Amino acid sequence: MKTDSFYHIIRQGFSGLFHICVEELKVAFRDQGVLIFLILVPLAYPLIYAFIYTNEVVRDVPAAVVDADKSSLSRKFVRFVDASADVHIQSYCADMEEAKTLLKENKVYGVIYLPESFSSDIAAGRQTTVSIYCDMSGMLYYKAILLASTNASLDMNKQIQIKRLGNTTDRQDEISTSPIEYEDISLFNPQDGFASFLIPAVLILIIQQTLLLGIGLSAGTARENSRFRNLIPPGRYYQGTLRVVLGKSAAYFLIYSIISAYVLCCVPKLFRLVQIANPSTLLAFAIPYVLACIFFAMVCSVFIRHRETCMMVYVFTSIPLLFISGISWPGAAIPDFWKVVSWLFPSTFGINGYVRINTMGATLYDILPEYRALWLQTGIYFIIACLVYRRQILLSRQRAIQRLKQIRLRRCQSDLKKR
Template structure:
């Protein structure tokens, strides 16, 4: 009994070892897989970070229509120009001229100061400054709004203190702001675009490249196989767990260093937020990688050709980024899409990574993501096993059927041969194909 178990174990580990090495060889032999397993994870993050590296938009050019032409209006416009967000690029005599600058794309907004601006202020009445912004990008709108709000607050405070007739500077301060306020940007001190988007893209890249690489490997295996089967006829490819775990371990081995680079080195290179502890990050990366690997293996079961997986998978990156709740607030994602998003490891992966890397959370803080990833890993593992089992059984059936057919033909031809007394013809001799 013990001998039998030892033999079984020996055979199983030999098979596992064989499959593991074979899969690694496949990965490094295939340029298509190498592109997605190495080139994309290495180069894409750098490219993205390069695009967003300035983080914020500064000095948005705007046109100004100053109908008031007074000292106060000029003071106001100087304040606007002094903000980092906008730059006054054109002084126009009327709105039509200002509109023409927008039309030529020289400016992205108009600030209009009405002709009674200083008159009303002098009379102690409220006055309005109108801003018109080009809506081709929300950041232009934001820049214009922030700059004008800042400038108006400065001016309001000055007017208020002038009217109050205080004697000390401290009194002036209190008159301007009886209650002061401050805004604190948590986890993204410069309110930047890169800090917000790049971490999500990094996590997504791991899942998408795994899907593509594993899909190409599976498609190639089918195309290389004479009968379009996923597995070769080989005595090593018999045990189900050996196949799934052998292949999975090969992918894991490749992706461990890649994850370190993508999740650890890239944020460091581009000085993105990185306040999570490396230990927590590593702890979190394990279920994410497992979930991604088994998810990719499950998906690869239905891909029949090498190239189809590129066409099917690449476009999903965008929808996946959107339902993960980063670019579009998770609270505003409709319930249906929220449910759909739970099928993909990227959703808990992105949120979990943000919470650890950007917000310095620990694994305890993200129990939902943690459990979701482990659940996905287990579910996709069993789905992969089921799929491979199905493929093995189906392929065996086909082989047996083919063997029977050939044998029947062989017997029939042998019979006809004995009846005719002729030599076997070439086709029958070619034997089982």
């Protein structure tokens, strides 16, 4: 008898889990808001971001020149800058006021100023100065103009040194101008592309944020449709904590197993981003990350009272989470307080782990701290989700009992009036 009762409980638990999973999938595909955030947004957002940065680097940045020297040497320097792939000399200005006007009107993004003593200083063997003024609202514009001007100055320095050496061989000129030969190699991002640097981090963050939006919206809808603002309906299938948490998470995991494969594998391949990850390593890493994001979103969804609230959470957290992850801003420069805060979010460990796996070819052993942290988050957020959902189930049951008592009381009062 005890064995039969035990098997009956297990059967009933799995039946309830399957029912909750199916119901959650129905909500995901019937509710337009949940459908947009859980499926359409993660499908479309990566494409939008990747298309924006598809050129990888900024080329032909428009710049203005103020040549106060007007000598053949100063014109040669300007030609060197204009010949680079990064900068295009769009305007030659008579003075700095004219150049400032172009800068304010966004017709150019930088100004190169050559002083009146440019050629005379060089002829006299004195060091001269070339000033650069850039629009710092665009860091890539600043980088392009600075690199083009620096390379132009280095090339002219070599030519000036060779001219002063006199009659020498080409090999002697080479050794004199470059006694130490150097080679600039960009590891894991050979084209120095902005997309290869930023997009992998954004892809990981999209998974977490869309889960927050979708699960939060579903929770807000459940509360708005409930007379007593219940997150969990008072049905017989929703009486067990484990079946509720596992049933809901199973539905989200089924959806995001496909979404994650698309976001993490197909999008980088589609836009030819750096992708040297081992498939088995990436799969082993993606599983705890998706689970941690699901349970984290389920915990946060308990505090969502209205459908619109989750949008505020998304807008408020997305950019800060990208910064405190240590990708777009150096992790060593992040204050300790914000480092600790970043450990609360799966995206912090997910971004750092995925970038190393996908872009640097790291193994699980190489990213063991991030991998362990994600499994730890999965366990902690699963336990918290069980606790908060258990409370929601009890509240739903209490409200259902109170409602039944009120109905019975009204019936009794109605019977007494009839008598």
